[in-house]
Amino acid sequence: MSEQTADAGGRPIGRVMAQVAMVMNLDKCIGCHTCSVTCKQAWTNRPGVEYAWFNNVETRPGQGYPRTYQDQEKWKGGWVRKPNGKLVPRAGGRLKRLATIFANPVMPSLQDYYEPWTYDYDTLINAPLGDDIPVATPRSALTGEPMKVEWSANWDDDLGGGPELARQDPIVQTLGDQVRFSFEETFMFYLPRICEHCLNPACVATCPSGALYKRSEDGIVLVDQDRCRGWRMCVTGCPYKKIYFNHKTGKAEKCTLCYPRVEVGMPTICSETCVGRLRYLGVILYDADRVEEAASVEDEHDLYESQLDVFLDPSDPAVRAAARRDGIPDRWVDSAARSPIYTLAKRFRVALPLHPEYRTMPMVWYIPPLSPVVDTLTSTGHDGESAPNLFGAIDTLRIPIEYLAELFTAGDTGPVRRVLRRLAAMRSYMREINLGRERDESIASDVGMTGDQIEEMYRLLALAKYDDRYVIPTAYGVDEADRGAIEEIGCDLDFEGGPGMGGAGQVPFGEASGQPQAATVENFHALQGRQTSDAQVPTGEGRVNLLNWDGNGRPDGLFPPNQSGSTEDHGGGDQPRTPREGGST
Amino acid sequence: MNGFGPVDLLLWGVLPYAVLVVFVGGLVWRHRYDRFGWTTRSSELYESRLLRIGSPLFHVGLLFVIAGHVVGLLIPESWTRALGVSDSIYHVTALSLGLVAGVCTLAGIVLLIWRRRTKGPVFSATTKNDKLMYAVLVLALVTGLGMTAYFAGTEVVGGETQDYRHTVSPWFRSIWILNPDVSAMAAAEGPYKLHALMGLALFALFPFTRLVHAFSAPLGYLVRPYIVYRSRDPHPAGAGHAERTTRRGW
Numbered sequence: 001m002s003e004q005t006a007d008a009g010g011r012p013i014g015r016v017m018a019q020v021a022m023v024m025n026l027d028k029c030i031g032c033h034t035c036s037v038t039c040k041q042a043w044t045n046r047p048g049v050e051y052a053w054f055n056n057v058e059t060r061p062g063q064g065y066p067r068t069y070q071d072q073e074k075w076k077g078g079w080v081r082k083p084n085g086k087l088v089p090r091a092g093g094r095l096k097r098l099a100t101i102f103a104n105p106v107m108p109s110l111q112d113y114y115e116p117w118t119y120d121y122d123t124l125i126n127a128p129l130g131d132d133i134p135v136a137t138p139r140s141a142l143t144g145e146p147m148k149v150e151w152s153a154n155w156d157d158d159l160g161g162g163p164e165l166a167r168q169d170p171i172v173q174t175l176g177d178q179v180r181f182s183f184e185e186t187f188m189f190y191l192p193r194i195c196e197h198c199l200n201p202a203c204v205a206t207c208p209s210g211a212l213y214k215r216s217e218d219g220i221v222l223v224d225q226d227r228c229r230g231w232r233m234c235v236t237g238c239p240y241k242k243i244y245f246n247h248k249t250g251k252a253e254k255c256t257l258c259y260p261r262v263e264v265g266m267p268t269i270c271s272e273t274c275v276g277r278l279r280y281l282g283v284i285l286y287d288a289d290r291v292e293e294a295a296s297v298e299d300e301h302d303l304y305e306s307q308l309d310v311f312l313d314p315s316d317p318a319v320r321a322a323a324r325r326d327g328i329p330d331r332w333v334d335s336a337a338r339s340p341i342y343t344l345a346k347r348f349r350v351a352l353p354l355h356p357e358y359r360t361m362p363m364v365w366y367i368p369p370l371s372p373v374v375d376t377l378t379s380t381g382h383d384g385e386s387a388p389n390l391f392g393a394i395d396t397l398r399i400p401i402e403y404l405a406e407l408f409t410a411g412d413t414g415p416v417r418r419v420l421r422r423l424a425a426m427r428s429y430m431r432e433i434n435l436g437r438e439r440d441e442s443i444a445s446d447v448g449m450t451g452d453q454i455e456e457m458y459r460l461l462a463l464a465k466y467d468d469r470y471v472i473p474t475a476y477g478v479d480e481a482d483r484g485a486i487e488e489i490g491c492d493l494d495f496e497g498g499p500g501m502g503g504a505g506q507v508p509f510g511e512a513s514g515q516p517q518a519a520t521v522e523n524f525h526a527l528q529g530r531q532t533s534d535a536q537v538p539t540g541e542g543r544v545n546l547l548n549w550d551g552n553g554r555p556d557g558l559f560p561p562n563q564s565g566s567t568e569d570h571g572g573g574d575q576p577r578t579p580r581e582g583g584s585t
Numbered sequence: 586m587n588g589f590g591p592v593d594l595l596l597w598g599v600l601p602y603a604v605l606v607v608f609v610g611g612l613v614w615r616h617r618y619d620r621f622g623w624t625t626r627s628s629e630l631y632e633s634r635l636l637r638i639g640s641p642l643f644h645v646g647l648l649f650v651i652a653g654h655v656v657g658l659l660i661p662e663s664w665t666r667a668l669g670v671s672d673s674i675y676h677v678t679a680l681s682l683g684l685v686a687g688v689c690t691l692a693g694i695v696l697l698i699w700r701r702r703t704k705g706p707v708f709s710a711t712t713k714n715d716k717l718m719y720a721v722l723v724l725a726l727v728t729g730l731g732m733t734a735y736f737a738g739t740e741v742v743g744g745e746t747q748d749y750r751h752t753v754s755p756w757f758r759s760i761w762i763l764n765p766d767v768s769a770m771a772a773a774e775g776p777y778k779l780h781a782l783m784g785l786a787l788f789a790l791f792p793f794t795r796l797v798h799a800f801s802a803p804l805g806y807l808v809r810p811y812i813v814y815r816s817r818d819p820h821p822a823g824a825g826h827a828e829r830t831t832r833r834g835w
Contacts, residue, residue, distance in 0.1 A: 097806065098803070098804075098806065098807070101803075102641040102643075103629065103633070103636050103637040103640040104629060105637065109631075109632070110630050140705075140706075142631065142709060142710075143708075145705060200812065201812065204811070204812055205811035207813075208806040209803050210805065210806070213813040213815035214813065214814050215814075216814045217816065224815075229624050229798055229801045230626060230627050231625065232629060245630050247628075247631065247710065248710075249621070249622075250624035251624055
């Protein structure tokens, strides 16, 4: 706050904050649901959150999950701009929230998700001998009663249910006749969704208890399970319906962006296991003081640009200075400069936010799909990969550009068309190279890029190497370089019944016996140190015994004193004998 | 006032303090060791149609009932007289408002209990603890409302009823100055005593049931900025969750 810092454009830089953000390349999604399943295994395989899919994959057009969640006239999620320019949660401001606290009037019921069920597997093995093969019938996971399975999270997957279900897609209802479902003309693509970890989160704004918060270090939006009182306002507040009410614990739960993984530099589990390798993770620096202003612009079509405008250029020395001023270590700024998110969203402008018109400033962005355009063009006798043909085809793509615009730009087709032209140009440009022809700069300049940029984009999108997709700095304040910001990171969710349950629980034997170990960066490094070292590494907690000894060195008290009195040692001779405080390596 | 026996002493001189200790101690214990369990445990996800009628009816009615108790128990007769409120006006207002609020509360909770019993998922989510709590809560409501109705009826037909502001209220106030006026309460009529006992039972149960959510009424929300930023908690190694100091998020 000392001296005024200005960015390259001469604008003063407010409070710099860092956000771990995601981009998904929809052209590559094959709808395999691996992300959903691994996420479920990691986070929501507990009673009470059977119906919770922190990550789900929707077929578009389709109703989404929960059904028709995008219809904000009905579900009242996100923000609205009042005539005086102020933003208020669509479901009502503070007084209205408190006035309706005894029964949230617009909370989705379990029927809008689906009633979770299991099967009566017992019949399969215990049924008496008979003429009929025993069948495991479905039982409600809520009541245990037999139930008829009529809906689930992916009932309309791959356009299942046909036009009848797909027509209830709120976007299809907006577009009307422009979306066709006849077999020859229909289209579909997949939309994987997680929590958007918004810059202006409506769930946080509607939480009466203040239990939902945005982490200042990395922008991850979390629920403090100890402070949540189950008022359920966040479920309504979130326009993406990505907050789930755990009906067993009575607390809200949501996607955590796998923060225990992200803190140690690993990608989220949905990204890690993504078969199509379509997810990108990286840091975005943004000006927190400008978020509200950017989210309040009058015209919905300006929201995309205004959000881009909030992002700060990490290569700008003034931004680096301002980040340092606000306590963000240089290595995070360096990481932000290599961030694939910044590259795709701001430099190449091929990623777009999901439903910017909700005014929450979402931070999981999407590269819209280009449809099977090449084959279509080729089948009409044209060169399907020549740039002019591709550019011309963009407005007649199988996936109507208007549909994509309703998803990503509040209905403004301009930005979507520009993105698709860039993706098409990349195909043409790279084909010339693959065929051993001259690099054709004109293709690049037609879409406002240079050939080098196109090739960089190609490496990022088509080759998509692991280290290019995930540029995640480890949490700061945990090693000597930037100690001071944070001493230790605890896992808020790791307790009986909590989402982290079963993590580092109490086990009778081995390394983790005795006290439950907190899921912390220090413990992660300490464990790694102990497992990869040839010598004894001090643990710093309690004495070493036969059960928790890792076989290295000569811990105090484990062996009788050396008879000869010499201090010679068979393991690491220079290891200290007394456990040190701290214990991190 | 008349004298009182050992039972009176136990009920009105000792029991209130025992309940107070359990109530305060229980809340502190629950806050320290079971913050995760401190929730409304809402069943709205299972069923919302009946809840949307029953729950506001019950809760709003209850707020008025609580306000009525605060006025009736804490404000001495001399104060209202000094304000120029005659006894008859006071009683007519108290009884009529109390009757309306009590009927709303009771109707609300009857609807909620009926819903809880008949809607499968809601019933499955009901614990023994909930059932005990509902029983005591309903008994407290029924004794209170029955008393109000009976006294109101008696007053309407011109009969004389005992004024709780000479018996229950002085006793209640005397508890807080650690000098319980047992004889005042001992002189109260049976229905008053029964209702007071149900109230004490409810307060003793309070910290150990879902009722604790009343203490997290989120009034701070009115003055809080919309967006809450929070740093990762400094979390001393080896400390249990309950030992963690939670910080303000804004």
